[in-house]
Amino acid sequence: MQPTLHCWLSPKTAKLRFAIWLTLLVVTALSGWLAWQSGARIQSDILAMLPKVSESPLTQRAMAQVEQQLANRIYLGFISDNEQAAIDAAKLAMAKLQQGNSNSSSEPYLGSGAGSGSASNSSPFIDISSADMAQAGALNSYYFKHRFQLLTEEQRQQLQQGNWQQLTQSALEKLYNAFSYANSELISRDPLLLYPDSLLSLAPSQQLSVKQGILIANIAPSAASPKPQYAAIVMAKGRDSAFNPNAQHAQLTALDNALNAVTSQHSATSSQANSIEIIKAGALFHAAAATENAKREVSTIGLLSLVGVITLVWLAFRSIMPLTIAVVTVSSSMLLAVVATSVIFGELHLLTLVFGTSLIGISIDYCFHYYCERLNNPQDSSDNIIKHIFTAVSLALLTSIIAYSALGLAPFPGMQQVAVFCAAGLLGAYLTLLLAYPVIAASPLKDASRALNLAQHYQAFMLMRFTPSSQAAKLLLALSSSLFIAAGLWLLSANDDIRQLQHTPIEIQTEEDQLRRLLSGGTDNQFLLVSGATEEQVKQQLEKLEPVLQQAEQEQLIGNHLSLTRFLPSQASQQMNYHLQADIYLHHLDSIVAQLSLDDSVKAKLVADYQAGNRQFINADSFFSHQAGLSFKPLWLPAINADNSRDQANTEYGAIVLLGGIKQLDTFAALFDGNAHIKLIDKVGDISKVMGHYRQLTLAFLAIALIVAGLIFTMRFGNKLAAVVIAVPALSALLTLASLGILQNPLTLFHALALILVFGIGVDYSLFFAESKQQTRGVMLAVSMSAISTLLAFGLLAFSKTPAINAFGLTLLLGISFTFLLSPFIQNFTRKSANVD
Template sequence: MPETTRWAWLWALLLLLLAAGLGLTAWQGRLRINTDVLAMLPKDERRPEVEQALQALAKAGDGRLIVLVQNAAAADRFAEVFAAQAPGVSLRHKVDPAQQAAWLDFFSPQRGALLTDAQRAQLQQASAEALAQQALQNLLQPVGALRVGRWADDPFNSLGQWFAERAQGSRVRVHEGRLTVHAPDGDWALILIDSPGSAFALAHNERLAQALAAARAAVAPVKVIAAGVPLHAHAAATQAQSEMHLIGAGSLVGVFVLSWFAFARIRPRLLVLLSVGSGLLVAVGLTLAVFGELHLITLVFGASLVGVAENYASSYYAARIERGAEQRFAVMREQLPTMGLALLTTLAGYALLATTPFPGLQQVALFSAAGLAAAFVTTWLWFPHLDQGSVPLRPLTRAMGRAWAAWPALRPRAAALLLAGLGGLTAWGFVRLQANDDIRLLQATPPALLQDQIELARHLDLPSPAQFFLLEAGSEAELLAAEEALKAKLAPLREQKLISGWQAVSDWVPSPARQQADAALLQRRWAEAAPLVQSLLGQTLPAGGAVQPKLLMVADWLAAPVSEAARHQWLGANSQGRWHAVLQLRGVAGVQALPALAALADGNAVRWVDKVAEVSELLARQRVRMAGVLAIAVVAVAGLLAWRFGRRSWRALFPTVLAGALSLALLGLSGQPLQLFHVLALLLLLGVGVDYGIFLLAQPQRADLRGFVSVTLAAASTWLAFGLLGLSSTPALRAFGITLGLGIVLAWVLTPFFIPDESPHAS
């Protein structure tokens, strides 16, 4: 009995236990699939308060859909159909008078302490006579501006004017009991849909998408604009699932066809499937254990594991050609050192991928490395036991043998000419290669959904969740005062049309100092104007105008429905006793406004956060860093190969390095911008492409076709896997797939030129 039998049974037991555990996890509903693209990006560990702010802004719209319907009656029909199709959602598009009254009544105790900037300036500058005339006009002409309570309680109608200014900050109105948006292209009915489920729950988002489609159809041809995180998550999940099936099925079919034409037996194909299946099983289990979830991007990338994991099976079966079944254990022992070295170089590539600060890439690296290692172990322990048939020489493998025999090994002069030509092409491509790390180039949102998002933001004048000010202070009162100071600095930028406005908690809850100062100002000026009003009326005024208003606190505002639109901007106190809040901006006038906005930050109490720019800068830094890591990796792999092959080791490494350089040059010549994901693809190319040199150096005789068959099948299956990634709609995966696909083809073509023929007849 071979010495690996006990280990083979132990490996089988481990896989069975893992399969049972994953099955139980799925049955209990604990198998979490994440579709949030932002979850793939790094968290800001150095500034946890910034990360908290980003999470709060993201959570505010987590399960919400915002819908605009260009017809009030159609909006009623839309809401009816949607509610029927998606029971359990909270749908709002009408407001009854009681709700409006409760909203106004919340602020009535603060009457006299809430002033607009214009009111404050008027009260400070106007004469007592002018103020008396204004109060008298408010009494004699009550129809017009909104009023809350009796005239005697607010003679200047300060609260009504304050409400009017708040209303101007939003395009949403209540018209005939409906939420209505006044936009340049007419009035739109607004529908707010809040989902109780997670914004990234696949089945739940599918129901929301179906309900939206049914409601749209019910009101056609009336125009409907809809946007929200669940729709983006559903689009990402649908796209990822489609690509996962395409890449996985394409790789699997390709591998099966290759193995059939190469080995003409069903058993090799089934064993390849067993190897790949065990790799996927271990990859899923280990990734869930470490990260607690699987990202759909990981699954799409993991689908390419099929083609790479097949390499070990190809190596074994290529070595088995025309060798009897009784030699299968000896064949495995012969191939094991070479296969192990190939695995190490590939794992090194994934290990370097895991050094990036991107959680998504770390997950991809772990998933792929675990899957490949498991496929290798399955091939090593099980194949000799389960493979009992013969492997004849087939027309395809015979043709590969002829190609290998005819492939010329470069002489010094030919090598110099080839390198000169390829060097010139590479230099030309590098001159034209330009880096562009803008994160927006990696956006994969469907055009229709992106257009709806843009239109909705324009109609509602929504604040940006990616560019904002983060304020910090030692107390609640200081934080509100800091917001008021920042808004005073933003006012000139609004006049210059660099922004259209802002949204802040202090818009609704002024600082205690401001409330007290405004209340004192109003009472003082009313005390001056009241005798004049009384004289003009010729009667005694009712009591009330000098009532001390109640101080409005943030906690009371947060607990009331009136805070819904902005409560997510109040972050409160952290564990160190520091208070934080977010001030969001509306209508930022493009990149020309950013320097002026950034100049208002002091880096401490007031911070400017531009997530798009920060992530783009991070991508640029990581691209440069990973290029350095790639250079170190080349040196490390060179040392590993030198340990195995001595002075011949450069022959295994140089073709892959040249293939990588040519891949970048071709990107430059085609006008593609250089990004981090192109460099990361080169890391994997180093691990995968060097394998071809390893196998050919291990079997350099041109009369022996087994090594070249193994390399060709491995390159073909790997190209099928990563080449199909080049068809992905996700720009990062597409960049990865195109670069690696080019590199694999070039490495396979170039490597044989550098392998000297060591057959006995060779001169």
């Protein structure tokens, strides 16, 4: 290998290598341009990073439908002491949202009735609504023809007990009530007025009222607001994902226009009672905050890291040339990283850029090692310097790529992007060193012996002051270190909650919590999936589930629920209700007609209608194809084998039960243990479990990577020195974990991923000290500059507001610091005399 390397790195091939490097840059830039022209984009959707959870086809369909139903929805609350002012504000906001970002008027939404609308084509919102005034009419239109299959629980009990006379008396009271809904047409078709009560029972109970087509929530007086207040609720759904940057901008613009119009209209009044407070909730506001935070951190961290590195290079070398070469190295590294990621994934995640800013502090290491070696050997040519450091740099690249490959094993597309981004970036820096440095970095350096001497003095100080001289001192150091590590690991806990992926500003969370309370708990991410081999089996399971859920509400395990059971009673229940009403229409109709003073001519029609209603069952197909059932259709999962397949063994129907205000998830979940037909779907919990699994897997991979690297180094250095080289990053990882435990910082997947990089970077430091043997002055300066530049980048990540990035940065801040402090002691195993250099 050495003769081939000698020929390739000879001065004769310098211009050829430089030409190859320029060609590589041009091809890379062209590939990047083509990728972006072909649709590559910046991705800010935090959900795109989430791990993929393996679920059954029915569960996957259920999660997809719930996400589609709830995704991109926003909720607005207009709060005022004056109820009319709140209603007017809600109406104005709805009108402005329907107009969107244009001046065109909105078109009415014919399908949802008053209080609900679809926006104009220019509006980024659809389904802009408050109260759906047409729903009651649609339900009446559908269920009246099925009235003989419907009974309330109280009506059913009275008919089972034969108390038809009590029902007759109740009908008389309703008939002569001045505020009754009864009329001659209804009485002639439903003499005991059973149907209206059945229709009313379909409406879910809630604390909201409807005024002028607007949902109104009453807010009781409090210390902050001694007068009662009214909140008008408006809901809308984004036309596109709130995590799409363009859609997000359009939605925020339209929303700002609408809210500004509300504020302007109500700011003119001098009455304090008419003032409007606006609260908001929805994924849009979380996404906007995350996007703004990520952009701010990308610009701040990247800029400060770059400025810090440039300052460091200038202070060390006092020359513009190393500074220029450092910028060229970082730029070519970032170019290859961005293009490779864009070409492979078709997009570049914002979090990839945040994590990728650390590449600045790593890729420039090659520049540091090259120039520090030149300072230490000023008489050598550029090609000879590269030959000196070639083995160490190549091994460093290999171990770094091994480290970054561990990121690629994570179940996060964003982390896989980080792996490709950083590996490609380091490869770019490595190729720049080999191909371009002999031409662009051939100029001699000014004397910088001061920096070399400082590095030498620092290393000598560390070796003399902190190297134990006696067996007792060595034993004490080993014991104290072991105690520190043991105590820290004992205190270390784990937290795999995926919500740490995103930082939510407290004001956004406060408003969302307030709106949830106004909406009686809202809807949570968890839901129940009820399954069965037939439609009837699912309906019966829903009926059995209903009393359990009602009891859970009474015990405050959940706040509310929405189930299809009241809209889709089982065929068995419908048949029972029909037969119970035979007591009315076939056995006692004469008495009932006489007591209600009805004309005898209605009897024949009533009997005929009753007999015609036999087996006219309410079923899913007819209900969901009717206007009454359209809004509930996402809660139903038709049979998976909807084709003509004869295999019925795997046919499954399903129904989704939405849950709100869950307070004791574990206790609630235990209610369904052992029931194969009811499953609590907790995507957050499932993904968190996957994260925990991959956290353990990543730590296991770290141990494997240490062993593999140790085997590779054994072939180069021998058993003893290879063990020492590996011991530095291994001990650094243990000290980092112990520090996290003492700092009460729970271990997450992101800490584990960062430890992989601690290993990759730490091995680099160890390698250069092991390769340098006695000539460590230049290596110490290069490692110092590398550590400082890396700490600049990762230290800044530790101040990120996003918990995941903070965990990543804090781990690297600790790990690189420990590695920097430990790596110089490798010379104790390589030197042949007591003198350094």
